Amino acid sequence: MTRYTLYIAVALWLAILAGLKLLVRPPMPASVLMIYMTLSTLGILVFVAANEERFGNFIAPLRAVFEGRAPRLVQVLVLAGIPLLLAWGAWLRTAPSSDAPFEPRVVHPEPPAxxxxxxxxxxxxxxxxxxxxxxxxxxxxxxxxxxxxxxxxxxxxxxxxxxxxxxxxxxxxxxxxxxxxxxxxxxxxxxxxxxxxxxxxxxxxxxxxxxxxxxxxxxxxxxxxxxxxxxxxxxxxxxxxxxxxxxxxxx
Amino acid sequence: MKAMTSLFQRRGRRDAEIAEKCTVQSKIVESVFSASSAPLRQKRFLVVLVSMMIGGAFAADAPKVQTEPVKGTPVAADFEAGKKLYRRWCSQCHGDAGKGDGPAAEFVYPRPRNFTTAIFKVRTTLSGQLPTDHDLFDVISKGLPGTAMPAWEKYLPENDRWQLVHYVKTFDELGLFKEEPAKEQVVVDAPPKITPELIAKGKDLYQKKKCWQCHGQQGRGDGPSAAGMKDEWGFPIRPVNFTKSWRFRGGDRLEDIYRTFTTGFNGTPMPSFVDAIPAAEDRWALAAFVKSLARLQKSGQVLKAGFIGGEIPTDPYAKAWEEAEPFDFPLAGQIIQEPRWFKPMHDVITVRALYNDREIAILLEWDDGTNNKGEGGKPPDQVGLQLPAGAAQDGGKPYFLLGDARHAVDLWRWNPAQGLSRATANGAAKEKPAEAGGVLAQGSYKDGQYRVILRRPLGKVSPGDTAIVPGEFMPIAFQLWDGDNGEEGMKMSLSTWYYLLPQPATPLTAYLWPSGLGFLALGGEVWLLRRMRRKDK
Missing domain, CATH: 1.10.760.10 (Cytochrome c-like domain)
Incomplete structure (x- = not known):
């Protein structure tokens, strides 16, 4: 089990993202999603880092890649994947957006006197x-x-x-x-x-x-x-x- | 007076009429149908008589279509329970006595079904026959798309829906459900695979069998016989627009369309085609063609205007317009302020937008089976586009229905009688005509569809203008009127606010950030890699 710590963490993160994106109706605004995902990321990282052994397990697969112990194909995929993922993430932020501006709305406002x-x-x-x-x-x-x-x-x-x-x-x-x-x-x-x-x-x-x-x-x-x-x-x-x-x- | 022939034979002749000739004779039958205010039995008799006079050549032979015995009804009737359910959920439209005259009846289009005459459109039985219990159950369960009849399977358990089937049959004044209940139903085989050849064959049949006489060459319900049609009760009825498959009463699956051709819609001018197109594979081909005309809707919150170099074409059929991305905006009746309009004909408008360095143009496209230019005592068809007049200082928008006291709207309207008109409004009753300023319009009508281009310089030309800036969102709303349906003024279909966005060219910095970050990460990796691998040794 311990050797899968990183994968479990990533799977959990993706599951949270999928749940928020697909199950919440009507869809939440991107800014709210961002807050939830930041909290989820922090939560997962804090949990992982709280225990030294767990943290060691968590970064072990990455270590293997950087130290050259992982299979060649995995090394190439991870080393090329990280910059591409980051670039893609940045593109999502800088690409001109045509989403409608978010219009906050109070559903049940305070009734007047x-x-x-x-x-x-x-x-x-x-x-x-x-x-x-x-x-x-x-x-x-x-x-x-x-x-x-x-x-x-x-x-x-x-x-x-x-x-x-x-x-x-x-x-x-x-x-x-x-x-x-x-x-x-x-x-x-x-x-x-x-x-x-x-x-x-x-x-x-x-x-x-x-x-x-x-x-x-x-x-x-x-x-x-x-x-x-x-x-x-x-x-x-x-x-x-x-x-x-x-x-x-x-x- | 006892009817002379069975329902089935009567209807068979009438269908032969319409389907085979589809011309003058059927019109006569129709006019007798609708003009007569005689009691039902007499009316039926009259139809038979006229049919026989004109279509005497047609034998009353049973059409050669494969049938099977009707399936049993799984739930026994409990009329008390049925009555209770009916009073709770149905009577407000269909009336306590099933006459289609409940308190809401006059506020919905099409009219709710009058059950006393036992005439039902969506069936699996041959033309003129009564529906099976399963047919009624399916209609209650799936609802009638394009009408106010909802799909009750969402709300009521199966047993309740069966009780409603039993109860609805008790309204049958002529006792037909007892006298001649449907014993056989049409066999609908597994639908064939839709191929281009099948569609081409169907297209050929569409021409040969003159479907276009009512439904139009492009299937938009704009054929030469389309205007002024009435159903068996004398209420106006229009041929369906095949591009709007979401409004097909009997459903829009291939087998649904096939079933409609085979059985016809009792009580409407839509006949059964089993005589005119006896081969089942031909009816499947026609169904495949009709289904191929359907256009999926693409809705969104933002109408994106693409940038083009050079002139924006004035011809709405030009290549640049065909390539522009279309957006569909749903419309509802104006039921907010008096005079309210509960029975709108239009339910969607399709819009495209293009801009260049000087001006922006919006192409509005909608289907209308009748081209009303304001003649014959009916108002002209019309389209309206609404923008805020001037930027709101307080961050709000004008009220979506023609603005409000503090926020005015800028209205551009076009109709085939007067062309372009422009107005500003601070609410429904506070509308003032305005100079066209820089706004220009071109409109055309072809094959049951209007295409209207409204254009304007990007900057401010007249005082009412709000500058349209690439990259900035501009609220926009749409309004439509169908003259044939008597729509004018506040009697219209309308949308809520959406946004118009002239899409700016992507700036260079948008590419710089991602590539910079990617290279930075790569550099970091190389550094880490070297360090960690050196440490190993």
Whole structure:
């Protein structure tokens, strides 16, 4: 085992790179990948160098090449390979890039303390869905009406099963929210969702790149009640429950 | 009134009509089809009658196509479960009573299927026959590409999809699924290997069998009979564009295309070709040709403009343009601001860009089966290109839909009626016409495809211009209108922001660094080598 230390280290490094490149979706920006790979490289090197014997095993194959004990072909391959690999690495950095500039974007920005809705101010603190009533039959009726609103306004992007994969979703960037993802509505309060729906993409703060969002400013097309009903449906339809104000930690 | 002949015979005659003659007669059948608002049974009868009058020469013999008994249905019906599932996932488009009139029906194109008439397009059964349970199951599972019908296999377990098959059949008003269920289905053999000879043979058949009359010479759905077609319910329908294989309702595998030729699409002007092309190998050849027309999409975030010495050609078919790298940008309906547009015809625009030391030119290319110049009460077809007007001081961009109050956009538009027009906008309702300045346009329409070149000097000519600098990214967005579909103003297809990048020539330093580092490493190696080998001795 010990004579393979170098190869195991290299294989591990390549496996980390492949994992980050191929398994992480959506793909991470090159700069983030760079940070992860630097950390991985350092981690592997620190681990190897921490033990003298391990370090000896680690550099043994390289030693064999430089001292001329390795087979001739291996010597040529390694000695030619190292400069070429470095040159190639440098070329990747200096070659003119045509990757789109990285545009950082905050996905769930801090909601404002208040916002304008149909000409009046709405306070977000403590705001609850007035249609989420205790009466089960009434709640069901409200949700059913929300479903109709959803299918006449939202499903084109957010999809039949609320996964953000409706038939227009492929043309928009950022992609429409997937309501079944635990990172979207189920970790948010209905007040947040109400703010996002009412003010749409244009209501986002600058950090969330409002100029790219295809989310309409729904208060121009729906009444306050219709928005609350649609919100009832996106929670019920996706099997999510909203976070409530009661759950908030007391400060 | 009981229908005179079986569904199968009725349909057989009609297909013989369309496939064999593909000309005036079939048009008559079609117009009777679409104009009549008579109840369904009467309508069917009328079609038979007209078909018989015109196509009396055609015997109602069963087409000679190999069939096999229909496979059994693996899951027994549980109508209560089916109803529950249907109400949960299907009724919003197809309606509680299966009439294709749910609350979302008017907001999608094509219209959701009305199940009461039991007419289904994608089947393995002969023309005019009902689909098998497996056919319905496959459509539910795979969805209908190019429509709002998703592939439910992603979302629902197999058992649920079978229950939906059983439940959908209960909407059949004429009781046809009970009266004449499909007993035989078409045998689809293993597809042959696609060879150039097979494609050439298919191309020949495409001409001989007049597929181009609807689908166009280049297969872009622009044939002389393409305009104004209606389906059995009187809704507009267009011949498919064979280059857009991602929109083939029945799928785009060779065997899918073959199956469509063999069975036809019930309820649409697409006939079965078993009479017109009796030999299975000929239908395979035609399928191979149709498949060869498909164009893969190449999407990306950046439209790269290549540098060329000398003039940028004004002819969009010039060699320099053919060699320029194309990029496809997906489009969606403008469903953000009123008036919203839920039923766009265009789903992609293909763009190339070239620049020289003076100017930049962008070639916009899109397929449109109808060439609307603003006549006949319909708006003209149009294309729009959007750039930010002036550099944003605060690092942001204008809103991608026609800009916003603080950031204006520069719009270049071309249509076959008025040619080039230019405007600046600070939002949808805040658009002002602008002088063309240095912008020039050439447009043409050929074989179902528009090619429009928009060009401009690199530097600033008029106040609205933003200088385009080689090596620097410029936000760019695209908009398309199909006049035949009544698209104008805010009723359009649009893209979000992408980038235009005039690719600079690679500077010398880009080569210097890698070679320098390589030699340095080599030197280090030599030094280490000598030292270590000397130490050995």
């Amino acid at each position: 208040s916002f304008a809705l149909h000409g009046r101010r709405i306070e977000t603190a403590g705001l609850k869905n007035p249609l989420r009533v205790p009466d089960a039959a009434q709640l069901e009726k409200n949700t059913a009406e929300g479903k109709v609103i959803y299918y006449r306004n939202c499903f084109f992007c957010h999809g039949d099963t609320l996964r953000g994969d409706g038939h227009f979703s492929g043309a928009f960037s950022p992609i429409p929210a997937n309501f079944r993802d635990v990172g979207t509505i189920s970790m948010l309060q209905e007040s947040f969702v109400f703010w996002r729906v009412s003010t749409g993409g244009l209501g986002l703060p600058r950090s969330a790149t409002p100029w790219n969002s295809a989310m309409p400013v729904w208060q121009t097309m729906l009444t306050e009640e219709e928005i609350w009903k649609a919100i009832l449906y996106i929670y019920a339809g996706s099997g999510s429950t909203p976070r409530t104000w009661e759950e908030e930690p007391k400060k």
